Each structure stands twice: as structure tokens, then as C-alpha cells.
Amino acid sequence: MNTLGFDSERCERIRQQLDSYLSNELLVETATEIVCHLESCEACSRDLESRMRVRDALQRAVAKQPVSDSVRAGVLRKLRESQPRYLVRTNGRRWAVGLAAIAFLLFSLFAGEWLSLYRGEQLIASILKLGVSDHLICAIKGHNYPELANSPDQIRKKLGAPYAPLLQVVQERLPGFEVLEGHVCSIPGSNRKYVHFITRGQGTILSVILTERNGASLPKGKFLASAESAGLSIYEDHLSGMKIAGFESAQYFAFVISDLSQKQVLQLARGLAPALNEKLHTTALMLTPNANDWAADAVNRPILTETRECHEKGRCRVQEQRQNG
Amino acid sequence: MPHLADLYRTASLLLRDRHEAEDLIQDTYLEAWKSFHRFEMGTNCRAWLFKIMFHRLHHVRRRLVKTSRVVTIDDPDGQVELAAEPVVPQEIRDEDVLNALEKVAVEFREIVLLADVEEFSYKEIAETLRIPLGTVMSRLSRGRKLLRQELAEVARSYGIDPCPKQAGAAETA
Numbered sequence: 001m002n003t004l005g006f007d008s009e010r011c012e013r014i015r016q017q018l019d020s021y022l023s024n025e026l027l028v029e030t031a032t033e034i035v036c037h038l039e040s041c042e043a044c045s046r047d048l049e050s051r052m053r054v055r056d057a058l059q060r061a062v063a064k065q066p067v068s069d070s071v072r073a074g075v076l077r078k079l080r081e082s083q084p085r086y087l088v089r090t091n092g093r094r095w096a097v098g099l100a101a102i103a104f105l106l107f108s109l110f111a112g113e114w115l116s117l118y119r120g121e122q123l124i125a126s127i128l129k130l131g132v133s134d135h136l137i138c139a140i141k142g143h144n145y146p147e148l149a150n151s152p153d154q155i156r157k158k159l160g161a162p163y164a165p166l167l168q169v170v171q172e173r174l175p176g177f178e179v180l181e182g183h184v185c186s187i188p189g190s191n192r193k194y195v196h197f198i199t200r201g202q203g204t205i206l207s208v209i210l211t212e213r214n215g216a217s218l219p220k221g222k223f224l225a226s227a228e229s230a231g232l233s234i235y236e237d238h239l240s241g242m243k244i245a246g247f248e249s250a251q252y253f254a255f256v257i258s259d260l261s262q263k264q265v266l267q268l269a270r271g272l273a274p275a276l277n278e279k280l281h282t283t284a285l286m287l288t289p290n291a292n293d294w295a296a297d298a299v300n301r302p303i304l305t306e307t308r309e310c311h312e313k314g315r316c317r318v319q320e321q322r323q324n325g
Numbered sequence: 326m327p328h329l330a331d332l333y334r335t336a337s338l339l340l341r342d343r344h345e346a347e348d349l350i351q352d353t354y355l356e357a358w359k360s361f362h363r364f365e366m367g368t369n370c371r372a373w374l375f376k377i378m379f380h381r382l383h384h385v386r387r388r389l390v391k392t393s394r395v396v397t398i399d400d401p402d403g404q405v406e407l408a409a410e411p412v413v414p415q416e417i418r419d420e421d422v423l424n425a426l427e428k429v430a431v432e433f434r435e436i437v438l439l440a441d442v443e444e445f446s447y448k449e450i451a452e453t454l455r456i457p458l459g460t461v462m463s464r465l466s467r468g469r470k471l472l473r474q475e476l477a478e479v480a481r482s483y484g485i486d487p488c489p490k491q492a493g494a495a496e497t498a
Contacts, residue, residue: 057417
């Protein structure tokens with residue numbers, strides 16, 4: 001028997017996958033299974049928390065390691081010395097230095113641009129993965145919606161003042177779909193907030209998920225030229241059996257996620273995009289740069305706000321925040 | 326040179342010698358410059374530089390092994406199961422985590438650094454180190470566990486019980 005109380009085969013199996021979970025290398029379904037297990041298993045949650053604590057401490061400690069100027073100078077010197085001899089012989093060292101400098105300037109510019117692009121793609125992949133995960137965990141598996149739709153007032157209260165006006169757009173622009181629920185939620189291990197509308201129609205559940213761009217862009221290769229809507233390019237993707245269609249407004253990404261056909265999801269996203277885009281501009285104006293932080297938005301908060309919040313270690317809970325008693 | 330700091334920090338933590346690390350970085354950039362025509366546009370430039378660095382590092386390491394400066398391990402793929410899950414302290418100081426990392430054998434340390442600090446994917450790490458994906462996963466898992474174990478040891482060496490309440494609670498679970 002071990003001291004941490006991993007007394008079941010299930011715990012043992014989950015524990016074996018925690019490293020891959022931590023590295024974001026699992027399929028959404030497996031990650032979802034782990035999240036659900038963590039909700040009910042304190043020992044495994046504690047194990048994950050411990051692993052995250054060590055990883056974060058390591059990242060912090062390494063980032064603080066100084067890199068002296070001599071490293072860069074040494075690299076430049078080495079490159080300069082390696083230049084072809086004839087350049088040095090004909091017009092002195094200046095040619096070699098100049099060439100090395102230009103080469104590295106170009107190299108650095110290219111590398112910087114690439115790094116930005118690469119990190120952008122990684123970010124989008126992560127946003128999409130979390131978005132689909134949110135749909136799967138929150139809507140499908142978690143069943144965080146009532147059988148009878150919440151009233152528009154209830155949904156607006158849950159969304160809070162900045163996002164409440166979006167409800168009308170989702171209601172009007174998704175014909176045949178009933179909005180059951182709307183809230184702001186997040187996924188374990190991520191600080192990213194998602195505005196989540198859960199709708200029902202055409203025999204399935206469909207999510208409309210919005211999240212802040214923070215300067216990121218969707219990969220241009222996956223925009224469909226044929227699926228433009230009022231000048232907005234529609235993006236398409238699929239993940240874990242879910243079809244995704246979305247667009248980017250000035251400050252937000254918006255995704256429609258469902259297991260309907262790609263064509264149906266695209267069509268719905270096209271209908272939703274222009275009006276939602278317009279409303280998101282108003283939302284962005286209402287929100288100060290820090291207003292997406294719930295604590296900072298107290299003035300605009302409703303009397304009772306129910307926020308489904310998933311904590312870093314993987315526990316999900318409904319949090320009630322009351323104001324003015 | 327946007328990747329210079331990342332490469333240097335990794336090199337110095339693997340070689341534990343500032344001068345050796347500087348030499349390695351110089352060689353890496355020189356090699357990158359000479360073979361830049363082989364770089365495929367649109368692929369991961371950062372991973373490419375790390376790949377070159379680790380290729381050079383293996384030469385350096387072979388040399389260091391001859392002077393017994395690198396601890397080799399009998400179980401490079403981590404097949405032997407470690408004892409019970411180590412309990413790491415709640416507060417981890419920078420120097421403690423770096424000291425603990427230093428005690429982890431280099432075969433595991435390099436993977437922990439690539440995965441947890443540089444945030445490369447398993448596939449990128451496998452390509453960088455030229456080892457199978459399964460080996461990446463098992464070494465990472467064992468490397469992280471060794472690090473946690475070393476951190477628990479560090480806490481004990483200070484006379485601190487890493488997490489007495491937690492351990493007690495777990496035993497009753």
C-alpha cells in the first residue's frame with residue numbers, strides 16, 4: 001500500500017496519464033475523463049497539483065538564470081572568425097563584421113517572425129482544444145444546462161452586463177435552436193475565460209463559445225474564401241469529432257461547435273457572424289482592459305452571479321457570488 | 326538572436342559549466358549559419374536550433390564521459406518503478422529546484438527541460454534527441470518523478486517535513 005492512497009486501479013491508470021495531461025498531449029476525450037476523475041478524487045488531484053507546482057517552480061527558476069552579454073559577443077566573434085579568408089584579406093575585417101551582422105540581423109528577424117507565427121499557431125491550437133473541451137465537459141458530459149431552458153433574464157444575469165446583450169444575437173441568429181444556458185467558464189490549467197452559450201436544436205447540442213483574442217489570429221490557411229459572410233472570413237476546423245466554424249472580431253474569437261455536419265455548422269456560423277461581430281464591438285467598448293477579470297467588474301455585476309469555474313487542479317464547482325447581501 | 330537565451334540556459338543546466346555552455350552555443354550558431362540552406366522554411370526554427378545544439382552536445386557529452394563528469398544511469402528508459410510518490414514542499418525556492426535538477430541524471434534532465442521549460446511537444450523532443458516517442462514519455466515521467474524526489478530530499482535536509490498534514494491525511498484515506 002502506498003502512502004498517497006492510490007488504492008484503485010482507476011487511480012493508478014489516471015496517475016499514469018497525468019504527465020501527458022500536464023504536457024497537453026492527450027486526446028480531448030482522455031483529458032475529459034481525467035478532469036472528471038479529478039473532480040471526485042482528492043489523492044489524484046493532490047498528485048497533479050504537486051506536479052504542476054514543481055513544473056511552475058522550475059520554469060520560474062530557469063527563466064531567472066542570467067545570460068551575460070559575453071554569450072552573444074562570443075557567438076558573433078565565432079561567426080566573424082569563420083568568414084571566408086578572402087573577405088578579411090581584401091578589405092579588412094569590416095566586410096566580415098558587416099556580413100556577419102547582416103546575416104544575423106536577417107536570421108534574427110526571420111527567427112523572430114517565425115517564433116511569433118509558431119507561438120500564434122500553438123496558442124490557437126490550445127484555444128481550440130480548450131474550447132472543444134469546454135463544449136464536451138461543460139455541455140455534453142457535464143450536462144450543465146437545464147432540460148427546460150433558463151429564462152433570458154436568468155441567462156443575462158449569469159453572463160453579467162458586458163456579455164448579456166450577446167444573448168439576443170444568439171437567440172435571433174441561430175434559427176431552430178433554443179438557448180438553454182449562458183455563462184462564463186474556464187478549463188482546468190488555463191486562465192482563459194470562455195463565454196459559453198449552450199443551445200439545443202436539430203436533435204443535438206450546439207455551443208457558441210467566445211473568448212478574447214489578446215492579439216492572436218486564426219491560421220489563414222483554414223479560412224474558407226467561399227464561406228465569407230458580410231465581409232467576415234469564416235474559419236473551419238474539426239477536433240475530437242466536433243465540427244468548428246468561427247470568425248475573429250477585433251477583440252474576440254467566436255466559435256460554433258457541434259457534432260452536426262461541417263456544412264451545417266458553417267451555415268450556422270455564417271448566419272451568426274455579422275450580427276455577433278457588431279455586438280462584440282459594443283462589448284469590447286464596455287469592457288476596460290481588465291474588465292474581463294471578474295473581480296474588477298464588480299460594478300457591472302448582477303445581484304447574484306453564478307459562475308461555473310474550474311480550478312487549476314481540476315476541480316469544477318459552481319460558485320455563487322452575492323453582492324449587497 | 327531571440328533563441329540565444331533559451332539555448333544557453335538549457336546548455337548551462339545540462340553541462341553545469343558556463344564556459345562549456347558558451348562554447349556549445351557558439352558552435353551551435355556557427356553550425357546553424359553554415360547549414361542554414363538546409364533549414365526548411367515554414368518549419369520550427371527554434372526546434373531546429375535545439376536539434377543542432379543537442380547534436381553538438383552529444384559530442385561534448387562523449388568527451389565529458391571520458392573524464393567521468395557525467396553520471397550515467399543503468400536504466401535510461403526508466404523501466405524500474407520508483408518508490409511511493411514523493412511529497413514535494415508547498416513552497417519551492419529557485420535555488421532548491423535548480424539544486425534538485427542538478428542531481429537528476431542528464432538523460433532525464435534534458436527531457437524535463439525540453440518539455441517543462443521549453444514546452445516542446447513529445448514529437449519535437451523525439452526528433453531533437455533522436456529517440457522514440459515512447460522513450461520520451463517514459464524518461465519524462467521518470468525525470469519529473471526524480472525531480473520531485475530530490476525536492477522532497479532537499480526539504481528533509483533542511484529539517485522540514487514537506488507536507489505533514491497532507492501525508493497524514495493520505496494515510497487515513
